[in-house]
Amino acid sequence: MSSALSFSSICFEQGCWFKGERKIRVADKRVKMPSSMSFRVSANSSVNSEKDIRIGLLGASGYTGAEIVRLLANHPHFRVTLMTADRKAGQSMESVFPHLRAQKLPRLISVKDADFSTVDAVFCCLPHGTTQEIIKGLPTALKVVDLSADFRLRNIAEYEEWYGQPHKAVELQKEVVYGLTELLREDIKKARLVANPGCYPTSIQLPLVPLIKANLIKHENVIIDAKSGVSGAGRGAKEANLYSEIAEGISSYGVTRHRHVPEIEQGLSDVAQAKVTVSFTPHLMPMIRGMQSTIYVEMAPGVRTEDLYQQLRTSYEDEEFVKVLDEGVVPRTHNVRGSNYCLMNVFPDRIPGRAIIISVIDNLVKGASGQALQNLNIMLGLPETMGLLNQPVFP
Numbered sequence: 001m002s003s004a005l006s007f008s009s010i011c012f013e014q015g016c017w018f019k020g021e022r023k024i025r026v027a028d029k030r031v032k033m034p035s036s037m038s039f040r041v042s043a044n045s046s047v048n049s050e051k052d053i054r055i056g057l058l059g060a061s062g063y064t065g066a067e068i069v070r071l072l073a074n075h076p077h078f079r080v081t082l083m084t085a086d087r088k089a090g091q092s093m094e095s096v097f098p099h100l101r102a103q104k105l106p107r108l109i110s111v112k113d114a115d116f117s118t119v120d121a122v123f124c125c126l127p128h129g130t131t132q133e134i135i136k137g138l139p140t141a142l143k144v145v146d147l148s149a150d151f152r153l154r155n156i157a158e159y160e161e162w163y164g165q166p167h168k169a170v171e172l173q174k175e176v177v178y179g180l181t182e183l184l185r186e187d188i189k190k191a192r193l194v195a196n197p198g199c200y201p202t203s204i205q206l207p208l209v210p211l212i213k214a215n216l217i218k219h220e221n222v223i224i225d226a227k228s229g230v231s232g233a234g235r236g237a238k239e240a241n242l243y244s245e246i247a248e249g250i251s252s253y254g255v256t257r258h259r260h261v262p263e264i265e266q267g268l269s270d271v272a273q274a275k276v277t278v279s280f281t282p283h284l285m286p287m288i289r290g291m292q293s294t295i296y297v298e299m300a301p302g303v304r305t306e307d308l309y310q311q312l313r314t315s316y317e318d319e320e321f322v323k324v325l326d327e328g329v330v331p332r333t334h335n336v337r338g339s340n341y342c343l344m345n346v347f348p349d350r351i352p353g354r355a356i357i358i359s360v361i362d363n364l365v366k367g368a369s370g371q372a373l374q375n376l377n378i379m380l381g382l383p384e385t386m387g388l389l390n391q392p393v394f395p
């Protein structure tokens, strides 16, 4: 395939590829694309297909990188051809993550040795603070989904205040699209560089944005109590994440000043067209993956919990990956493990005028790698569920 940019104007429908009005292929036949790229797609696209879109995976030896590799095993088009690591550069992926041994994967190399002219798109799974300079150096023809926080905040001063370091790619920030898929899909279609949302901000904005947009809740007194599995902190060794520190207990952290606060407030304020402020406290739970946000809101005058429920049902009725459960059913992290789903529900509080919303995701999937894959599918004109409809793991 010659370039990822030329690919983006092509879309897939009912087993056929279309460019504009012109049908350019039928299922299961190889054709030459106008842009000189050729590939095979089947109507049942998980079989008989060649993986012709070359993916570069930066930070492949981390948790989100490994999760992308796991998901791509079931993707009919994306093939990982370039993988980078830092300390683990030189090792095989099989030695770092033996559960991925069945896949044919390239050896891990250092970012500085990577030849980006050999890939069509990039997932960037590097720690925040290291990413801006690396993305700045990539060929501009590449589609990029960045999983770090480096490009999520539009306001440069706010980024520098909350992340405690200067922004190193200010000129790129203007073209970035925030990748909260269900709510910004149209912008993502046209994007070259997508800032994938943080895991907490995903689980929080998905329920709150439709309610704020419909003026059903007040902009103040939003209280968020959130809990994450330890994989949310990445694979790097840290004392706070030792088994003996995590097991048999719950730890609050980032109290009053977690760096996801400005990201959550940015998204909510955009839809409110007014400043929305939240109280947000995250907690580390003795589990590997999974995330729950329990959100306490004050409803607008005259609004009932049923109105919130109906609004969420209507907003997400056509969405594959966001499900509003039947009335009264409590979302559980067990039910999203390994999947790209966000499950949510809304409950009346005992206190009149207030409601309680519960939202759960897998931090590594909808909170990171799954949503990143959903976004790259969209950026390349593919069905957004590709590679993401695996059966979840239970419990």
Ligand SMILES: NC(=O)C1=CN([C@@H]2O[C@H](COP(=O)(O)OP(=O)(O)OC[C@H]3O[C@@H](n4cnc5c(N)ncnc54)[C@H](OP(=O)(O)O)[C@@H]3O)[C@@H](O)[C@H]2O)C=CC1
Pocket (backbone or CB within 6 Å): 058, 059, 060, 061, 062, 063, 064, 065, 084, 085, 086, 087, 088, 089, 111, 124, 125, 126, 127, 128, 130, 147, 148, 149, 197, 198, 199, 231, 232, 233, 234, 235, 236, 363, 364, 367, 368
């Ligand atoms: N974990 C989660 O649930 C979520 C994570 N994110 C974000 O995604 C990104 C990746 O997270 P995660 O996979 O958990 O992190 P990990 O710590 O597990 O992995 C980080 C990866 O980056 C590499 N790396 C570290 N430092 C450098 C450097 N200076 N230059 C180049 N490569 C480097 C590591 O290589 P090596 O292994 O060789 O050291 C590893 O491959 C982070 O920005 C994180 O904040 C976003 C949402 C959720």
Ligand SMILES: CC(=O)N[C@@H](CCC(=O)OP(=O)(O)O)C(=O)O
Pocket (backbone or CB within 6 Å): 128, 147, 148, 149, 197, 198, 199, 200, 228, 229, 230, 231, 232, 233, 234, 282, 284, 367
């Ligand atoms: C448990 C844990 O430590 N979680 C991480 C959030 C992970 C995430 O969403 O990440 P980024 O904003 O880093 O991309 C944290 O609180 O910093």
